Amino acid sequence: MQRYIIVGNGVAGVTAAQSIVRADPALEVHIFGAEPYPYYQRPRLWEFLAGKIEQQTLYFRPLEWYAAKGIQVHLGARVAELDPAEHRLTLADGSSISYDRLLLATGGRPFVPPFAGGDKGGVFTLRTLDDAWVIKSYARDIRSAVVIGGGLLGLEMARALLALGLRERPSARARDEGAAERLDVSVLEYEPRLLPRQLDAEGAQVLQARLEAMGLHFLTDAATETILGNERVTGVRLKDGRVVNGEMVLISTGIRSQVDLAREAGLEVNRGVIVDEQLRTSVADVYAAGDVAEFEGVVYGIIPAAMEQAQVAAANMVADGSATYSGTVPATTLKIVGIDLTCLGEATATGDEFVVLRQVDPTTGVYRRLALRDGKIVGAILLGDTRNVRPLKQLIATGRDVSAYSDRLLDESLDLKALAQ
């Protein structure tokens, strides 16, 4: 019986495993995951952090799911070495196992710039459930927090901390007054605006105003120089001399692919493990998908790409050449209750080659922007009104020429759903 092994129990790993057993139930499929938990949803970690859901609710694929699918899952099992010539893996505990086909789905880890003082107690990143537990328990004893990085994750974490403050930390005075104590949360963004990768200046302004109304503080053009404090953090000093107080610092400044295993095994690696359109790496019988993979110079770092790549990789592992990957339209959503924001494709595109349509209503906090190139929609920002996310995603993916409608694309009366079909 052929043995297929997947390294990594994240969304790419479980999606691939599911596709492989579906394509050929006779195959022996194993997943090795370094974390001790069955597959859980990273995007919901902020809800766990905010005290809105329990750990159990995060488990999207409980252990029974693997058993029912005939997938052998090994948790708390870190793969330490890959020998592609021998088709063999060695685990951290010294045991080893051979494979016929292998998928690397080792994901990413937070990137932390080398700030002075970054090793102090109270400085954290959020990627795993274990990270969330540590942050949650530390946050119980503090009154202020700083989030470095005003991207999607940074904003979601900041909002979660605010909610955590409200729910779980009622002070004596606040209890007396029937209110809960708030954590004071500041977000530092290096660029002049929030979500610099997803929003243009106008959209960022609308968003910032809405988040400020929720109680968050923002500093833009904020380049962190030093994390202050002795053993425990007390704040952050910026390069321009500003000081922001905070008894906890959460760093959210991007991710790096987990490529160590691949690099040490001699696979071609750049930012991620380089894959072709069949998701094959540079060595035979080894594929890669998800945050660890780099396709045409891009590490996507988002779930839709991880799932699409995993499906294509799985199909080719079972029948080489049976599926092709041609990239994913970037689609990101800010998951903050009360704020609907979705950014699609080349959301912030500007320049002579683009036609840009905008609609802004600061009173309702609605901002919509479309970018067109050669009569085709290539990017969209939908803030405060995400009704047309699906048709716009379709129009971007299919590259349909909409030049005949270009002056009406943001009109309520135009049926984008019909146009996308």
Ligand SMILES: Cc1cc2nc3c(=O)[nH]c(=O)nc-3n(C[C@H](O)[C@H](O)[C@H](O)COP(=O)(O)OP(=O)(O)OC[C@H]3O[C@@H](n4cnc5c(N)ncnc54)[C@H](O)[C@@H]3O)c2cc1C
């Ligand atoms: C808090 C948070 C919120 C997010 N929200 C969104 C969102 O709303 N939308 C979105 O599209 N994306 C979101 N993302 C990004 C998304 O989670 C990632 O794109 C996705 O998890 C990538 O899946 P993956 O399977 O490639 O990697 P991962 O989910 O990182 O899983 C990889 C797994 O492999 C394991 N592993 C690594 N090395 C080894 C080894 N040597 N041996 C065994 N196991 C190993 C790791 O421990 C990990 O469990 C969010 C991320 C975070 C952290």
